[in-house]
Amino acid sequence: MPKKGKKPDLDFFSPRELKLLEEISYIFKDVQADDITDISHHPNEPWSRTKETKGMLQLIDYNLAIDTKAAKNLPPHIAKQRHIERREMLANFGVK
Amino acid sequence: MLIRGAVFLAENFVFSDNTTGRKLLVLLNNPTPNDPYFLVKTTSQQHTKPKTQGCIENYYQAYFIYANGDFFEKDTWIQLDDYFPADPSYIRTKLKHIGQLTPQTTDSIVKCFLKINEQDLSPRIRNYLTPPIEQGIQRLRRQDIPACQRLALAGRLE
Numbered sequence: 001m002p003k004k005g006k007k008p009d010l011d012f013f014s015p016r017e018l019k020l021l022e023e024i025s026y027i028f029k030d031v032q033a034d035d036i037t038d039i040s041h042h043p044n045e046p047w048s049r050t051k052e053t054k055g056m057l058q059l060i061d062y063n064l065a066i067d068t069k070a071a072k073n074l075p076p077h078i079a080k081q082r083h084i085e086r087r088e089m090l091a092n093f094g095v096k
Numbered sequence: 097m098l099i100r101g102a103v104f105l106a107e108n109f110v111f112s113d114n115t116t117g118r119k120l121l122v123l124l125n126n127p128t129p130n131d132p133y134f135l136v137k138t139t140s141q142q143h144t145k146p147k148t149q150g151c152i153e154n155y156y157q158a159y160f161i162y163a164n165g166d167f168f169e170k171d172t173w174i175q176l177d178d179y180f181p182a183d184p185s186y187i188r189t190k191l192k193h194i195g196q197l198t199p200q201t202t203d204s205i206v207k208c209f210l211k212i213n214e215q216d217l218s219p220r221i222r223n224y225l226t227p228p229i230e231q232g233i234q235r236l237r238r239q240d241i242p243a244c245q246r247l248a249l250a251g252r253l254e
Contacts, residue, residue, distance in 0.1 A: 016215040074155050082177055084112045089137065089180055092109055092119075093190055 099126050101202030103167050104135070104191040121191065122174055124206055125224045132181035134224060136209070140170040147171065151208035159205045167195040176209045 010018065028036060041047050046064035062083055066076050102123040109119035124134040145156045149165070152158045157177040163170050197205070206225060210217070217225075 011219040014216045014218045014221075017218075019215075078155055085137065085175075086178055088110070088112050089178075092106065093180070093182060093186055 098123060098133070098187075098193065099196075100124055100206065101197035101199065102193055103195040103197060104187070105194045106191055120168070120172070120194075121180075122197065122205065124179065124209060127184070127224075129184070131224060133184065133187050134221075135180045135182055137175045137178070137180075138168070138172050139175060140168075140172050142171070142173075145173055150204065151211070153208075153212055157212045159208045161201065166197050166201045174205055176205075176212050179209075179213075 013021070031039075046060050049064055050058055050060045063076050063080055066074065066079055100123055104121045104123065106119040106121060108116050110116055120138045121135045122138060124136060125131065127133050145158060146152060146160070147162075148160055149162060150159065152160055152173075156173075158173040158175050161168055161172050161174070163172075210222070210225065
């Protein structure tokens, strides 16, 4: 739990992470927890798509995070291959 | 002492289809005894990747080297979409140091990596990969130093 008034060490975050944190905090700062739950369970979003295709409590595929806009920068088949290769590396070396 | 551009061989690398083979990895930093080793993967499998010498910045995010263009015997893509910080003990026990890329190639690969991953590297990680002299040059380029100091420093750096 972050301590109030303690300055965070932002050197651990990438520019993209900082931007996302800022955007997310801006969007959700006035939203109640129940509303956030509803938003993350919207139809056609990763959670509900997984529930419909695999059933409850199943692993959500990372590729479901790639929407049409993101797919222009990273085609799903390349994202999938990267994910496979990353798991391959981790399995072989247990690198952190 | 291992320096950036070192090439490592992982023998008996288990691929996702459960076949076993060789995997070559490249070191991107000059690790001090307590530093992690920042490794990137390589592949000689083209699939749909372009054969364009040097930095490939589109979504393939790789650095291509023609066969025998440097250390590698086959056409090789150094995959820069991901990196793996490894403990020195892993390097000693799991990998074999088999060669070294030239300083010029290494420098180009690191620059390509930093450019491709500009938005995804924290200052902590970036510091491992950027030698102090280059950090100074980059600061000059960002022009966050007054003009008179820039000129004086540029004279010292070049």
